[in-house]
Each structure stands twice: as structure tokens, then as C-alpha cells.
Amino acid sequence: MSEITITLPDDSKIQVPQGTTPLQVAEGIGARLAKAAVAAKIDGVLTDLHEPLERDVSLTLLTFDDDEGKHVYWHSAAHIMADAVQRVFPHAKLTIGPAIEEGFYYDFHMDRPFTDDDIAKIEQQMAEIIAADEPFTCKELSAAEAVEFWKSRDNEYKVELTTDIVATETGHQPPRGHDAIQQFMDSHSSDYTQVEVSHYSHGQFTDLCRGPHLPSTGRIGAFKLTSVAGAYWRGTELNPMLQRIYGVAFPDRKALAGYLERMEEARRRDHRILGRDLDLFGFFEEAGAGLPYYHPRGAMLRHLVTDFAVREHLKRGYQLIRTPHLIKSEVWHTSGHAQQAYPMYYTEIDGHSYGIKPMNCPGHLLIYGSRTRSYRDLPMRYFELGTVYRHERSGVLHGLLRVRGFTQDDAHIFCTPEQLQDEIISVIEFASYMLSVFGFNEYRTYLSTRPEKSVGSDEQWERATQALVDAMDAHDIEFEVDEGGGAFYGPKIDIKVKDAIGRLWQCATIQCDFTQPERFDITYVGEDGQEHRPVMIHRVVLAGIERFLGIVIENYAGAFPVWLAPVQVMVLPITERHHDYAAQVVEKLLAEGFRAEADTAASTLGARIRHAEMQKYPYMLVVGDREQEQGQVAVRHRDEGDLGPQPLDEFILRLREEDRPGA
RNA sequence: GCCCACGUAGCUCAGUCGGCAGAGCGUGUCCUUGGUAAGGACAAGGUCACCGGUUCGAUUCCGGUCGUGGGCUCCA
Numbered sequence: 001m002s003e004i005t006i007t008l009p010d011d012s013k014i015q016v017p018q019g020t021t022p023l024q025v026a027e028g029i030g031a032r033l034a035k036a037a038v039a040a041k042i043d044g045v046l047t048d049l050h051e052p053l054e055r056d057v058s059l060t061l062l063t064f065d066d067d068e069g070k071h072v073y074w075h076s077a078a079h080i081m082a083d084a085v086q087r088v089f090p091h092a093k094l095t096i097g098p099a100i101e102e103g104f105y106y107d108f109h110m111d112r113p114f115t116d117d118d119i120a121k122i123e124q125q126m127a128e129i130i131a132a133d134e135p136f137t138c139k140e141l142s143a144a145e146a147v148e149f150w151k152s153r154d155n156e157y158k159v160e161l162t163t164d165i166v167a168t169e170t171g172h173q174p175p176r177g178h179d180a181i182q183q184f185m186d187s188h189s190s191d192y193t194q195v196e197v198s199h200y201s202h203g204q205f206t207d208l209c210r211g212p213h214l215p216s217t218g219r220i221g222a223f224k225l226t227s228v229a230g231a232y233w234r235g236t237e238l239n240p241m242l243q244r245i246y247g248v249a250f251p252d253r254k255a256l257a258g259y260l261e262r263m264e265e266a267r268r269r270d271h272r273i274l275g276r277d278l279d280l281f282g283f284f285e286e287a288g289a290g291l292p293y294y295h296p297r298g299a300m301l302r303h304l305v306t307d308f309a310v311r312e313h314l315k316r317g318y319q320l321i322r323t324p325h326l327i328k329s330e331v332w333h334t335s336g337h338a339q340q341a342y343p344m345y346y347t348e349i350d351g352h353s354y355g356i357k358p359m360n361c362p363g364h365l366l367i368y369g370s371r372t373r374s375y376r377d378l379p380m381r382y383f384e385l386g387t388v389y390r391h392e393r394s395g396v397l398h399g400l401l402r403v404r405g406f407t408q409d410d411a412h413i414f415c416t417p418e419q420l421q422d423e424i425i426s427v428i429e430f431a432s433y434m435l436s437v438f439g440f441n442e443y444r445t446y447l448s449t450r451p452e453k454s455v456g457s458d459e460q461w462e463r464a465t466q467a468l469v470d471a472m473d474a475h476d477i478e479f480e481v482d483e484g485g486g487a488f489y490g491p492k493i494d495i496k497v498k499d500a501i502g503r504l505w506q507c508a509t510i511q512c513d514f515t516q517p518e519r520f521d522i523t524y525v526g527e528d529g530q531e532h533r534p535v536m537i538h539r540v541v542l543a544g545i546e547r548f549l550g551i552v553i554e555n556y557a558g559a560f561p562v563w564l565a566p567v568q569v570m571v572l573p574i575t576e577r578h579h580d581y582a583a584q585v586v587e588k589l590l591a592e593g594f595r596a597e598a599d600t601a602a603s604t605l606g607a608r609i610r611h612a613e614m615q616k617y618p619y620m621l622v623v624g625d626r627e628q629e630q631g632q633v634a635v636r637h638r639d640e641g642d643l644g645p646q647p648l649d650e651f652i653l654r655l656r657e658e659d660r661p662g663a
Numbered sequence: 664g665c666c667c668a669c670g671u672a673g674c675u676c677a678g679u680c681g682g683c684a685g686a687g688c689g690u691g692u693c694c695u696u697g698g699u700a701a702g703g704a705c706a707a708g709g710u711c712a713c714c715g716g717u718u719c720g721a722u723u724c725c726g727g728u729c730g731u732g733g734g735c736u737c738c739a
Contacts, residue, residue: 113667229734230666236736241666244734272731276674285712285730343737388739393664394730396737408739506739544739575696602693603701610700624698634698642699 007058016053023049023215026061036063036251038219039072039212046072048138048212064251074099076136076214077223077249082106083205084125085245088118094207095157095233095242102259103248107231109157110243114228119245123225133218134203138211141199144192146208147185149199157233158208166195222256223249265501271553272399278558278615280566281400290397290404292546297566300595302549304564306385308661309409309434309542316430318383318411323363325387329353334519335362336455340488343391360386361513361538364412365520368534373524378534379415379423385545386410400550407545413537414522417467420535424471424493424510431495431508431541437662438552439561440497444504445477448485448492455489456515464512465491467535487538489515499555507548511538559616559638562658569596569655570617571633572608574624576600581628585621585648592652594659613638619655 003015006025016025022040026033026049040047041060046068053059062069078097085092085108097106114122141149143166150158156178163181167174170191175184185192200209202217214220225247233239250256267273275281280298283291294302310320329346332338332355344358357363364382373380387407396402413423432443447468450461468491472479479493486492492511496504513536523531542548552564562568569589573582582598589596599608605622612620621633626645633651635643657663 227733228667231735232665241735243667246734283730289730390738393737395664395666395735397731402738406739410739509739540739542739547739572699574698577696602695604695604697605699606697607701608699613700620699622699626698636699 004053005056006053007056009058009060018054019052021050021052022047022059022061025053025059029061033061033063037061038063038069038076038214041068046212048136049215051212071099072212073214073220073251074104074249075209076217077220077247078104078106079136079200079202079205079207079209079213080126080129080217080220081122081225081245081247082108082207083129083203084122086205087125088121093153093155093157096161097207103226103246105244105246107233107242107244109233109240113230113243114245119225119228122245123223126223129203130217130220130223132203133216135216136200136202136213138213139199139201140196142193143195143197144189146197146199147192149206150208161208162197165197166191169195220249221251222253223247224256224260262501266503266554269501269554269557270399271401271550274553274558275400280553288404289394290392290402292400292403292405298549300566301552301560301564302545304566305542305549305552306407306409306545308437310383310385312430312434313381313383313409313411316381316426318381321364321367321382321384323357323360323367323384323386325357325389326354327357327362329355331355331362331366335359335365335516336489336519337362340453340455342488343393345389345391356389357386358388358390360384360388360408360410361412361516361536362520365516365522365536368412368414369520369522373414373522373534375416375524375526375532378524379413379419381411381413383409383411400546400553403544403546406547408540409542409545410538410540413539414517414524414534415537416524416526416532417535420467420512420537421471421474423537424468424512425475427508427510427537427539427541428471428475428477428493428495431510434541435495435497435507439555440499440507442498444496444498445472445479446482446485446494446496447472447479448482448487448494450491451484451486451488453488454486455519460514461491464514468493468510468512487511487513489513490538492538497551499551500557505547505551507543507551508541509539509543513538560618561663562618562655563661563663565616565618566595567597567615567617568594568659569619569621570612570615571596571598571621571623572605572612573598573600574605574622578623578625578628582623585623585633588648589652589655592656594652594655609636618658619651621651 002018004018006014006016023034023037026037037049039062040049041062042051042053043057062072064070064073075098078099082094082097089110093109095107095109097104143162146162147159150162160181163184164174166188167184170188175181197208198211199206200211200213225245227246229244230241231244233242248259250259275298278297279295280301281292281294284293329338337344337358342358345356347354367382368380385407387405389405392402392404415423449465490511490513492509494506495508496506498504517533517536522534524534526532571582571585573579579600586596586598599612601608609620616638618638620636622636623633627633631648632645633648634645635651637643
């Protein structure tokens with residue numbers, strides 16, 4: 001038998017007999033790797049561990065620690081779950097069941113939703129399937145055989161998926177709808193005998209699947225089904241509602257426990273709960289969904305954030321402007337919002353239709369166009385804390401993270417095409433600075449391209465997209481591409497930040513727009529004395545202030561740094577006879593520009609300390625006889641505990657040091 | 664908007680197989696005058712989300728509305 005050469009990721013090479021499997025290679029390297037391996041990459045292609053190696057290849061063994069390894073792991077868990085569901089509900093039809101960012105789901109066509117009891121039964125079946133350690137096997141069927149197989153099981157979903165594969169492989173548009181699919185099958189029957197589709201099986205269970213999968217079901221160490229939900233077939237409301245089960249799986253119980261702890265931690269940080277407990281904001285059922293009300297402490301937090309944002313914009317050459325909330329609908333036609341059926345609110349005044357602004361750009365364009373602009377004026381950077389209203393569908397509202405009325409730190413930069421790249425870069429740097437001040441230091445950058453519903457010419461879109469790519473390339477910024485994720489008027493760069501527990505949130509977005517300047521016919525006079533069309537950049541850094549506050553609340557778990565704390569200092573007089581001194585301390589702190597209050601409740605000191613700790617005030621100042629006599633305060637820090645007495649002036653110096661953005 | 668679940672005191676939740684509702688925490692008052700995460704007593708507080716229906720009687724059953732949660736989809 002001939003030998004082949006395997007190149008491993010560290011560039012080392014080993015000789016093995018032809019037909020050796022990746023699993024056998026792993027066993028040769030070490031028993032532990034063989035146990036941990038979940039799949040392989042052969043010359044960059046994801047494959048099963050028992051796929052024989054027939055020629056010289058490069059081989060990477062994937063474990064659960066690799067993202068792709070996790071996906072294989074979870075996908076196999078989804079198959080096991082689907083098997084379990086069919087054991088409990090033989091009539092449940094399989095549809096799709098992919099791995100997702102954290103875990104997996106599987107959608108089933110069912111005559112009723114799953115109950116908690118059902119889930120318990122399904123989990124039990126899964127445990128049995130895992131204990132049986134059934135091997136996953138792969139079999140190539142012709143599409144014709146696959147259709148026959150799934151038709152015999154009365155599963156029209158798999159027939160549709162098979163047809164999708166045939167259509168895609170043969171360069172056709174996948175047909176939609178029962179009749180179109182039948183017609184496609186009739187007219188392309190020869191393709192169905194040519195195209196092969198893989199099916200994976202374990203035990204008695206078989207599913208249409210690209211793979212790869214784990215070697216066997218016993219590889220799943222620990223799992224949990226986390227939730228059930230309705231979901232439409234292919235995500236479209238017109239299609240039947242399927243029943244979805246979500247789950248997670250890990251190599252061992254400890255990892256699962258870690259995951260559950262993270263979920264618990266996320267619940268503990270939930271901004272909706274903290275918003276109520278810390279008395280920051282709330283909603284009124286009678287006043288409208290998705291419309292937040294800021295209580296004094298929440299409004300202070302908001303003020304601190306926006307005040308900081310305004311100052312930073314002014315430092316960078318932005319000019320403050322302000323535009324009305326109501327704008328005649330004609331303008332929304334000019335901008336294209338009306339034609340795009342953008343979800344906005346309209347009202348009528350004196351027989352004229354007005355739209356409540358869902359975006360600030362048209363107002364900014366009007367101001368730009370209000371007089372002749374010279375190339376010497378550019379770039380012009382208009383900034384507005386612009387409050388907008390959007391008709392978000394009721395089902396998507398979520399605390400402060402998804403609301404119907406919100407304020408953006410919105411700016412529009414008008415510049416020449418030559419200035420575009422520098423402006424984009426400076427916005428990226430600005431955003432990076434701003435987010436770091438709020439404790440976000442990890443980002444991911446995305447480029448979103450032209451969506452289906454859009455305005456403008458192909459050429460404009462190409463130029464705009466290229467400008468964004470060039471700017472990022474010139475500064476070695478790595479980015480991922482989100483095809484079709486752009487705004488209707490232009491492509492965009494999105495920056496997503498990672499919070500304290502690893503979740504990603506979209507904040508800054510930079511949108512390049514060649515179409516609105518044309519629609520509003522704005523110009524500048526160039527060096528040549530001719531009129532030229534400026535380029536416009538839409539950009540937000542914190543994005544929606546509401547959403548940003550929600551993220552900030554969760555990132556700090558409500559324990560804000562001194563510069564963001566709505567109440568920085570709570571003064572705690574020991575007895576009633578210290579109330580006057582406590583008031584003096586508060587007065588002094590307020591006069592120095594700090595945010596302080598005194599807790600003069602009749603409860604014991606211990607109880608008031610407990611209360612202050614739970615409210616997460618950064619500092620508590622205990623004042624009794626000793627402090628009063630010597631003009632001191634006994635300092636207690638939220639996290640560090642009792643720091644002992646010190647003169648009030650000394651404490652003020654400490655506080656001033658910490659009362660700086662980003663400190 | 665759609666699917667599922669839910670809505671009882673400010674909060675967390677009991678409870679009512681249809682007969683005018685309870686606890687803990689919180690709040691108020693009084694007692695205690697306290698030294699770094701819960702002192703004690705008493706009290707107030709609910710048309711059981713709202714509207715309609717069935718019923719002798721509805722917080723409980725039915726329908727609708729509003730709101731919330733988890734998803735689908737969309738987005739800051």
C-alpha cells in the first residue's frame with residue numbers, strides 16, 4: 001500500500017498509509033486529541049473524522065475549542081434531538097436544525113406546541129441515544145432517491161430542500177411554493193438522478209444533511225434544551241408556523257454549568273430589572289409600548305452620557321444643529337423614505353401630511369442646502385442629538401434595547417470625494433475612543449452591502465462600497481461582510497462591541513451615501529468655479545442613546561464608575577443629631593459639582609448601608625460625633641468597604657480624581 | 664404584525680375546582696439614637712391589567728383590547 005504525506009497545522013509532516021482516516025491520525029498523535037477531535041479540515045474543507053485520506057493533504061483536527069468544531073458538535077446534538085423528538089412524536093416532521101452562535105435548534109412541523117413535559121421526555125430520549133453511542137454514518141443518495149425517501153415519509157419540507165440543492169447545483173433559481181416545486185421536479189427529472197445529496201444517519205435516524213458530524217452520539221458530554229418557540233418555515237410569515245426547540249451541548253458537565261452560570265449572570269445584569277431596582281427608567285402600559293420614561297436617576301445617567309458626547313463632537317469640529325420632529329411628507333418623498341414604506345408615523349396638519357422623523361438626515365440636508373457652499377467650507381460636520389420615532393412592530397420591543405422613540409448622536413458629514421476616506425477613518429477612530437471610555441475595548445467591524453430594497457445606481461453603490469473598503473484597508477482594519485445588510489441609501493460599516501460577559505452589541509455605524517445629496521440636489525462650488533455634488537456620510541457613534549444606556553447598564557451591572565453614577569455619594573448620619581452635619585457635607589459636595597444625597601431614614605446605620613450597597617452608590621460617607629467634631633467623613637467604598645475617616649476636603653480630591661470620563 | 668406563554672399590593676410570588684384575596688420584602692407612623700450589608704411594634708396599600716359575554720354570583724370560565732416575556736422578521 002502506498003504512503004501519503006499529511007501536513008499538520010504546525011507544518012510538520014507525517015507519512016501514513018493511503019486510506020488512513022483523520023481519526024486514526026489523531027490517535028497516532030495522542031489519545032487525548034483523538035478523544036477531543038470532533039471533525040477535520042482536509043485542505044481547508046470541513047469533513048468527518050472517518051473520511052479516508054487518499055492523497056497528500058494538509059490536515060487540521062478540530063476540537064470543541066474551535067468555532068467550526070463547536071458547530072459540528074452542536075449540529076450533531078441537533079440531530080440527536082431530532083431523533084429524540086421523533087421517538088416521542090413519530091408524526092413530527094423534520095425541517096431544518098442548524099448550529100447557531102451558542103448551541104443549536106431544530107424546527108419541527110407539529111400539530112401543537114411542545115410543553116415542558118414534552119421537553120423532559122425529549123431530554124430523556126436524548127440521554128439514551130447518547131448512552132447508546134451510535135456511530136454517525138454518511139450516505140450519498142441521488143436527489144431522486146432522496147425525494148422518494150422523504151415523500152415516503154410525507155415530508156414536503158425535505159423535498160423542498162432537496163429541490164433547492166438541485167436547483168442551486170444546476171444553476172437555477174430555487175422554486176418556491178408547492179406547485180412550482182412539483183413543476184421543477186417534473187421538468188428537471190434528469191438533474192435529480194445526477195445531483196447527489198448526502199444523508200447522515202445514526203441508529204434508526206436519517207436526515208438530509210451536508211455534515212460533517214461527530215464520529216458517534218456518545219461524544220456529546222452534557223446538554224440541555226433551553227427554550228421552545230414558534231418560528232416560520234424559512235422565516236416568512238406566509239409559511240406554516242413550525243415548533244422550534246433550542247438547546248446547548250458541551251463536552252462535559254462543567255462547561256455546561258459554566259454556560260448556565262453565564263446565562264444567570266446575564267439575567268442578573270438585565271437592564272430592565274436594574275432599571276427598576278435602581279429607579280432609572282420605566283414604561284407605562286397606558287402611555288404606550290416602547291416609549292421609555294426616565295426617572296431622575298436615569299435622566300441623570302442619560303445627561304452625563306449625552307453631555308460627554310456633545311463635548312467630544314465639538315472637540316472634533318462638529319457643529320451642533322437642531323431639526324424639528326415633524327417634517328412635511330413631501331420631504332419624505334424626496335428622501336425616498338415614503339416610497340420605501342419606511343415604518344414611520346404620519347399625521348395631518350391643516351390638510352397637509354406630515355411625517356414624524358424616523359431619521360435626521362433630511363433635516364440636515366435642508367440646512368446644508370440653505371445657502372451656497374464652497375469647497376473651502378468642506379468637510380462640514382453637522383451634529384444633532386436627534387430624537388426619532390420608528391414604528392417598530394410590537395413583538396420586537398425590548399426594554400431600552402428596542403424602543404419606538406429614541407435619540408441618536410447623529411451626524412452628517414458633507415465632503416468632497418477626495419476627503420471621504422480621511423473622514424471615514426476619523427469617524428472610526430472617534431468611535432473607538434468613545435466606546436473605550438465606556439469600558440468597551442473589544443470590537444468587531446462589519447461591512448454591509450446593498451440590500452434588495454434600495455435607491456441609487458449600481459455605479460453609486462459601487463463607489464460608496466469601495467470607499468468604505470479602501471478606508472478600512474488603508475488602516476488595516478479587519479472586517480466581515482454582511483451581504484445585503486446596508487441601508488436603503490448606501491452601504492455601511494458597523495462596529496459591534498463586546499460587553500463584560502462577551503455579548504456583541506451594535507453601536508457605531510458609518511454609512512456612505514451618494515444618493516441623498518442628489519435627491520436633495522445639494523452642491524458646493526469647487527476650485528474650478530463649477531457646482532459639484534458633495535458626498536454625505538451618515539454616522540452615529542453611540543447610536544441610539546436608549547440602547548446605549550441599556551448596554552452600559554448591563555456592562556457595568558448597574559455599578560457605574562464615579563463619572564457615570566447618578567448618585568456618587570450617599571451620606572449616612574449615624575443618628576438624628578448628625579442630620580445637620582450630613583446636610584452640610586451634601587451641600588459642600590453639590591457646590592463642588594458632585595452628585596450627593598443624605599439618607600436620613602429612621603432605620604439603623606447597618607440597614608442604610610445595606611440599602612446604599614444595593615443601590616450601588618460608589619461612596620458612602622458615614623458621619624457621627626467623631627466626624628462632626630473634626631470636619632471629617634468616614635469613607636466606605638461600594639467594593640472596597642470601610643476606608644476609615646478622612647477630612648472632607650481630602651475625600652473631595654479623591655472623588656475629583658475619579659470623576660473623569662473613562663476613569 | 665405573527666406564534667406561544669403570562670398579567671393578583673411598589674417588588675417577588677401564594678391562592679381562589681366560580682361565593683366580596685394572602686405572605687415576605689418595600690412604604691408610613693411610633694418605639695429604639697444606633698459606628699460599616701436587614702432592631703422592634705403597629706398601620707396603610709389591591710374594582711386580582713382593561714372592556715364585554717356566560718352565570719343567581721366572575722379575580723377564577725369565554726371573547727376582545729392593552730401590556731410583558733421568549734421566538735420569527737427587521738433594525739440604532
